Amino acid sequence: MLKFDTELFLQLVGKEAIAKREEIEKVVDGISAKGFKNIFLIGSGGTIAMMYPYEYILKSNSTLEVHAEIAAELMVMNNRHLTKDSVCIFASVTGTTKETVAAAEFCKSKGATTIGLVAEQGTPLAEAVDYCISTGHEKHSFDTFFIHLQLLTFRFIHNNDEFPQYDQFAKEISLLPQGIVDALEQFDSQAEQFAIKHKNTDYHMLVGAGNLWGNTYSYAMCILEEMQWIKSKSIHAAEFFHGTLELVEEDTSVILFKGEDETRPLVERVERFAENITNELFIIDTKDYRLEGVSDEFRKHFAVCLNWALTGRISVYLERERNHPLETRRYYRKMAY
Incomplete structure (x- = not known):
């Protein structure tokens, strides 16, 4: 597969990420024993998008109070739920995202307990939080963060x-990276053909729901817009029929992210509509991939990790076909704003 080292992925995500289980459980158990009132999931751009799946998971699987907040907005909104009894979880690959670092310092000043997911120790976010969970490397950081957020979220629950299924759940997470690799191999040619066909497509609609809504939002904004300069719109499946449907024409690119949680029928409704209008409907359905050893009970949660990895195959082929490196920026961290 283009720009994918299977052995490295299995080492970093399949071994090193999973090896953090004991550390994560120790952090969560200590916080739980102490007691807390609510959980805040906080990030900027791709990392707030990363938090949305876990907000959904907490809301649909637990009575724990949870808030997903954009770091910069949290700083100015005077959120009355944020107190010394809050647990605040942050993520930043570089550990330098200024809005996220500022929000971590702000939450800590309120007396909240803070947890940071970062690539490297010693970075500003790592230094700002009470508990730092580091991947030790930037490569495959998002894949690793998703694993760590699974463990954090379900340990709190x-x-x-x-x-009560947590131990079995955690055991099956260790099988997930190999399942993802198998799925990537199955999907790779589809990703390549999509990129070849759509290298000059200048607008995409992306539709998702439930625990895949964050991935939908992130892929549209952080990959297609930021990394490829392609106009896109992320639309929640539950809202698609309240406006956006009027823009679908026979050549409109509509990309559906189908997961396996309770919101799947919402995406299927969009699918039934779109397949009658556009000739450019592309579906990424996590149900198409086996995930050897993973229970049906847990598949809907792991769809977050799988979907993220699958979309990454499209990204590398778009990069090649458009001769546009994913690292190229015009403005982001290139100028003052």
């Missing part, structure tokens, strides 16, 4: 006496 388990400690709230709402997820």
Whole structure:
């Protein structure tokens, strides 16, 4: 597969990420024993998008109070739920995202307990939080963050006496990276053909829901817009029929992210509409991939990790076909704003 080292992925995500389980559980267990009132999931851009799946998972699987907040907005909104009894979780690959670092310092000043997911220790975010969970490297950081957020989220739910299956769940997470690799190999040619066909397409609609809404939002904004300078719109499947449907024409590119949680029928409704209008409907359905050893019970949660990895195959082929490196920027961190 283009620009994909299977052995490296399995080492970083399949071994090193999973090896953080004990550390993560120790952090969560200590916080749970101390007691807390609510959980804040905080990020900027791709990392707030990364938090949305876990906000959905917490809301649909637990009575724990949860808030997903954009770091910069949290700083100015005077959120009355944020107190010394809050647990605030942040993520930043570089550990230098200024809005996220400022929000971590702000939450800590309120007396909240803070947890940071970063690539490297010693970075500003790592230094700002009470507990730092580091990947040790930037490569495959998002894939690793998703694994760590699974463990964090479900350990909190388990400690709230709402997820007795946690031990089995955590064991099956260790099988997920190999399942993802198998799925990538199955999907790779589809990703390449999509990129070849759409290298000059100047607008895409991306539709998702439930725990895949964050990935939908992120792929449209952080990949297509930021990294490829392609106009796109992320649309929640539940809202698609309240405006956006009027813009679909026979040549409109519509990309559907189909997961396996309770919101799947919402995406299927969009699918039924779109297949009658456009000739450019592309579906990424996590149900198409086996995930050897993973229970049906847990597949809907792991769809977040799988979908993220699958979309990454499209990205590398778009980069090649458009001769536009994913690292190229015009403005982001290139000028003052």
